[in-house]
Amino acid sequence: MLINHDTRCALDHTVDLLNTAAEDAHDALADVEGLRAFVAGHAVSEVRIDRLGAADLGAVRAVRERFADIFAAPSDRAAAELINTLVAAAGTTPRLTDHDGHDWHVHYFSPGASVADHLAADCGMALGFMVVAGERERLRRCGAPGCGRAFVDLSRNRSRRYCSSRTCGNRLHVAAYRARRRES
Numbered sequence: 242m243l244i245n246h247d248t249r250c251a252l253d254h255t256v257d258l259l260n261t262a263a264e265d266a267h268d269a270l271a272d273v274e275g276l277r278a279f280v281a282g283h284a285v286s287e288v289r290i291d292r293l294g295a296a297d298l299g300a301v302r303a304v305r306e307r308f309a310d311i312f313a314a315p316s317d318r319a320a321a322e323l324i325n326t327l328v329a330a331a332g333t334t335p336r337l338t339d340h341d342g343h344d345w346h347v348h349y350f351s352p353g354a355s356v357a358d359h360l361a362a363d364c365g366m367a368l369g370f371m372v373v374a375g376e377r378e379r380l381r382r383c384g385a386p387g388c389g390r391a392f393v394d395l396s397r398n399r400s401r402r403y404c405s406s407r408t409c410g411n412r413l414h415v416a417a418y419r420a421r422r423r424e425s
């Protein structure tokens with residue numbers, strides 16, 4: 242599967258945004274400080290962190306809900322409709338940029354867009370590319386009991402089931418190993 246670097250970054254942002262609401266942890270977007278930390282940690286370009294407020298927080302949390310709906314979509318058609326609605330509401334202005342020393346890539350968010358519209362446009366398009374590529378099933382939730390964190394399975398044979406091989410994957414491997422030992 243060929244996904245370019247920018248799409249991959251946008252997918253990482255999508256997953257990280259979804260996982261701010263991880264069930265086993267407290268909501269990292271509970272307040273504006275949490276939003277500022279998220280934006281700072283993800284180098285969301287052209288966003289003034291000091292100007293983020295309660296309206297941004299509410300809007301980003303709403304975008305997070307839409308991403309969750311897209312991950313849970315039962316079909317490509319359902320996902321496409323959700324993505325179209327999200328991206329249309331955000332507004333897009335595709336343009337080439339080489340900001341901050343990056344290679345040329347396309348930004349989709351409109352100049353001056355709010356952080357919520359920025360994420361909706363660029364992450365929404367990245368999710369759209371997965372549908373276009375026939376790879377929507379790579380948008381997954383962790384299979385470990387009680388986890389449910391989002392991830393994008395970039396493995397060659399689409400075999401990844403857990404959010405992180407170091408935590409959930411490993412935890413289950415250990416549990417399976419112990420179960421086998423008990424049986425033998």
Ligand SMILES: [Zn+2]
Binds near residue numbers: 338340343
């Ligand atoms: Zn960029």
Ligand SMILES: [Zn+2]
Binds near residue numbers: 385409
């Ligand atoms: Zn997990």
